[in-house]
Amino acid sequence: xxxxxxxxxxxxxxxxxxxxxxxxxxxxxxxxxxxxxxxxxxxxxxxxxxxxxxxxxxxxxxxxxxxxxxxxxxxxxxxxxxxxxxxxxxxxxxxxxxxxxxxxxxxxxxxxxxxxxxxxxxxxxxxxxxxxxxxxxxxxxxxxxxxxxxxxxxxxxxxxxxx
Amino acid sequence: xxxxxxxxxxxxxxxxxxxxxxxxxxxxxxxxxxxxxxxxxxxxxxxxxxxxxxxxxxxxxxxxxxxxxxxxxxxxxxxxxxxxxxxxxxxxxxxxxxxxxxxxxxxxxxxxxxxxxxxxxxxxxxxxxxxxxxxxxxxxxxxxxxxxxxxxxxxxxxxxxxxxxxxxxxxxxxxxxxxxxxxxxxxxxxxxxxxxxxxxxxxxxxxxxxxxxxxxxxxxxxxxxxxxxxxxxxxxxxxxxxxxxxxxxxxxxxxxxxxxxxxxxxxxxxxxxxxxxxxxxxxxxxxxxxxxxxxxxxxxxxxxxxxxxxxxxxxxxxxxxxxxxxxxxxxxxxxxxxxxxxxxxxxxxxxxxxxxxxxxxxxxxxxxxxxxxxxxxxxxxxxxxxxxxxxxxxxxxxxxxxxxxxxxxxxxxxxxxxxxxxxxxxxxxxxxxxxxxxxxxx
Amino acid sequence: xxxxxxxxxxxxxxxxxxxxxxxxxxxxxxxxxxxxxxxxxxxxxxxxxxxxxxxxxxxxxxxxxxxxxxxxxxxxxxxxxxxxxxxxxxxxxxxxxxxxxxxxxxxxxxxxxxxxxxxxxxxxxxxxxxxxxxxxxxxxxxxxxxxxxxxxxxxxxxxxx
Numbered sequence: 001x002x003x004x005x006x007x008x009x010x011x012x013x014x015x016x017x018x019x020x021x022x023x024x025x026x027x028x029x030x031x032x033x034x035x036x037x038x039x040x041x042x043x044x045x046x047x048x049x050x051x052x053x054x055x056x057x058x059x060x061x062x063x064x065x066x067x068x069x070x071x072x073x074x075x076x077x078x079x080x081x082x083x084x085x086x087x088x089x090x091x092x093x094x095x096x097x098x099x100x101x102x103x104x105x106x107x108x109x110x111x112x113x114x115x116x117x118x119x120x121x122x123x124x125x126x127x128x129x130x131x132x133x134x135x136x137x138x139x140x141x142x143x144x145x146x147x148x149x150x151x152x153x154x155x156x157x158x159x160x161x162x163x
Numbered sequence: 164x165x166x167x168x169x170x171x172x173x174x175x176x177x178x179x180x181x182x183x184x185x186x187x188x189x190x191x192x193x194x195x196x197x198x199x200x201x202x203x204x205x206x207x208x209x210x211x212x213x214x215x216x217x218x219x220x221x222x223x224x225x226x227x228x229x230x231x232x233x234x235x236x237x238x239x240x241x242x243x244x245x246x247x248x249x250x251x252x253x254x255x256x257x258x259x260x261x262x263x264x265x266x267x268x269x270x271x272x273x274x275x276x277x278x279x280x281x282x283x284x285x286x287x288x289x290x291x292x293x294x295x296x297x298x299x300x301x302x303x304x305x306x307x308x309x310x311x312x313x314x315x316x317x318x319x320x321x322x323x324x325x326x327x328x329x330x331x332x333x334x335x336x337x338x339x340x341x342x343x344x345x346x347x348x349x350x351x352x353x354x355x356x357x358x359x360x361x362x363x364x365x366x367x368x369x370x371x372x373x374x375x376x377x378x379x380x381x382x383x384x385x386x387x388x389x390x391x392x393x394x395x396x397x398x399x400x401x402x403x404x405x406x407x408x409x410x411x412x413x414x415x416x417x418x419x420x421x422x423x424x425x426x427x428x429x430x431x432x433x434x435x436x437x438x439x440x441x442x443x444x445x446x447x448x449x450x451x452x453x454x455x456x457x458x459x460x461x462x463x464x465x466x467x468x469x470x471x472x473x474x475x476x477x478x479x480x481x482x483x484x485x486x487x488x489x490x491x492x493x494x495x496x497x498x499x500x501x502x503x504x505x506x507x508x509x510x511x512x513x514x515x516x517x518x519x520x521x522x523x524x525x526x527x528x529x530x531x532x533x534x535x536x537x538x539x540x541x542x543x544x545x546x547x548x549x550x551x552x553x554x555x556x557x558x559x560x561x562x563x564x565x566x567x568x569x570x571x572x573x574x575x576x577x578x579x580x581x582x583x584x585x586x587x588x589x590x591x592x593x594x595x596x597x598x599x600x601x602x603x604x605x
Numbered sequence: 606x607x608x609x610x611x612x613x614x615x616x617x618x619x620x621x622x623x624x625x626x627x628x629x630x631x632x633x634x635x636x637x638x639x640x641x642x643x644x645x646x647x648x649x650x651x652x653x654x655x656x657x658x659x660x661x662x663x664x665x666x667x668x669x670x671x672x673x674x675x676x677x678x679x680x681x682x683x684x685x686x687x688x689x690x691x692x693x694x695x696x697x698x699x700x701x702x703x704x705x706x707x708x709x710x711x712x713x714x715x716x717x718x719x720x721x722x723x724x725x726x727x728x729x730x731x732x733x734x735x736x737x738x739x740x741x742x743x744x745x746x747x748x749x750x751x752x753x754x755x756x757x758x759x760x761x762x763x764x765x766x
Binding site: 022023024048049050051052054056057060061068072074078081083085086103104105107108116123126128130131132134140141147 | 164528556563604
């Protein structure tokens with residue numbers, strides 16, 4: 001497995017910004033390199049299971065970061081029993097590439113990231129809100145959305161002592 | 164918002180709305196039918212979105228534990244365990260052995276309750292109403308044991324960061340064995356009722372199957388993947404707790420249809436019962452410290468101090484609600500001597516240093532503060548791989564906590580599973596997925 | 606017939622109250638974890654059927670007790686209102702669990718802080734989740750309330766929309 005990682009590092013040398021070895025190999029890549037790296041992992045080393053796609057908003061991080069969001073993707077290979085994490089730094093409003101052509105559940109996972117963070121995905125077949133309703137304004141998991149701001153859809157019933 | 168690309172001009176759109184008789188959760192399925200055949204469908208979820216991830220960013224680590232209970236509410240202790248493992252990875256805390264065994268036993272009990280509820284609901288939706296009543300009898304026995312250990316039947320918050328809340332009481336082993344006996348009787352009876360029942364077979368064989376390749380591509384894990392014949396279990400592949408020391412088998416199916424999923428779950432319950440028995444033997448091998456015999460009640464201690472006699476904190480007996488958390492047992496159940504984890508209750512109530520330590524561990528801004536970093540930790544939940552992705556910025560609250568919910572991925576494959584089948588097959592297929600609203604919608 | 610005797614009408618009111626209270630058809634609007642305790646109180650150990658509430662009708666047109674079990678989110682609130690409006694009079698509502706009573710532990714952008722902002726409620730059953738004994742006591746309270754209702758003219762109000 002280690003030679004494969006070295007091979008990837010040399011093949012995508014301009015795309016990989018950082019490589020760390022935590023409890024699993026972590027690649028920090030540019031958004032152009034991201035779909036190519038995932039495709040290489042899927043086809044050559046059978047990383048057939050897409051575990052998760054999520055994002056982190058670094059607005060309130062202790063040291064200011066150059067880019068606001070980071071898209072985080074976890075993959076798993078059944079044959080080698082290994083997990084891999086791929087991170088893609090993004091600015092606000094930048095579109096991210098989509099993995100819907102490679103995995104079946106990528107469509108729903110990316111819809112959730114769009115719903116919670118507002119990160120649009122370029123060539124996603126069906127980008128709409130999944131966990132919240134369409135009339136909701138804003139994206140709740142951003143650090144500047146207030147935690148308790150409700151947007152009710154119903155009309156408040158009048159207070160009636162004889163209820 | 165529902166969006167279906169209509170396949171044919173003569174079809175009808177039917178809505179299986181958010182409030183419907185299938186007892187699994189609120190979800191909306193809109194199907195396009197022609198006669199009885201389903202041509203296309205769309206699934207809309209999010210009716211139970213309760214803002215778990217945003218709440219976790221605003222509460223300190225021990226306060227997040229009750230919220231994790233309510234995620235997969237059929238097997239609540241497994242969620243607690245996953246979260247505690249993720250935080251302990253960052254903090255680098257070692258959990259004592261007795262706590263690990265108790266965690267494993269309660270995990271497997273939760274897995275049994277999860278499968279009991281699922282099979283009960285699946286059978287009662289296919290028409291066999293009495294199966295639900297039998298399964299609930301077995302579940303009541305297990306919930307009585309949860310109440311003995313932690314005080315609550317369902318949402319217990321029993322597993323804490325660094326260990327568990329309280330030790331097992333005296334007489335735990337015979338009670339647990341009786342509960343397992345009762346569970347096995349119920350399973351045998353249900354197996355006799357349903358395994359070769361022609362009506363149940365007709366409703367579940369050949370329904371809702373996906374090929375193994377498709378199942379992997381949709382991110383299935385857990386009993387549904389094992390029903391397709393692929394062996395993947397987090398307890399074997401990335402072991403945690405004391406699973407390497409117990410023996411258990413992993414049942415596999417063949418076709419991946421609803422009948423195979425039912426059989427896989429029934430077998431898994433039997434294997435979980437086996438693990439619990441081995442766990443009970445391990446518990447005997449790691450005995451708790453003996454509580455000192457002469458304890459005085461708090462009132463007597465007050466009288467003694469008024470008279471001028473001094474008394475050590477360990478000799479004061481705790482009130483009945485705190486049984487299992489005595490001073491002598493504390494080292495066995497919680498990682499002792501860690502500055503961020505609360506001390507034993509006897510110290511807290513009876514000495515100044517203990518009180519200060521307790522205050523510091525729960526005050527705002529203090530308490531559990533893992534160093535800067537991120538971690539992804541997975542456990543085997545009732546539906547598959549339950550993962551917690553935790554980003555910490557060094558403060559006492561998580562910066563970002565994301566839950567990898569197994570049922571979310573299973574639901575993404577639902578549209579594919581019901582295409583081409585009949586309308587009446589939608590409900591058993593949906594039932595076999597075991598969608599739990601708290602997990603899918605967070 | 607002449608003057609109707611008050612003795613007769615109060616006896617008829619009592620009969621009506623008794624009949625309505627002890628044969629409730631319930632619509633369980635189950636959303637979340639409280640559903641597990643609802644199932645537990647409906648099954649054989651704690652049997653809610655002894656109190657007459659056993660027949661679950663999954664259609665609002667055929668039921669007269671709406672039991673809202675679990676958290677109601679803002680996305681689900683219009684659906685709840687619609688179900689309530691489709692039920693025929695006389696109808697009663699029970700809020701089961703603290704999330705339905707007052708929002709519970711979820712005070713954030715996505716949960717309704719108590720369903721009495723959306724529909725009028727008769728009996729509140731607190732608990733997270735409530736023990737089945739609490740549920741049975743709530744049902745008994747509701748039955749007492751229903752028994753007084755035909756006689757108590759203040760409750761026959763146009764304020765129930």
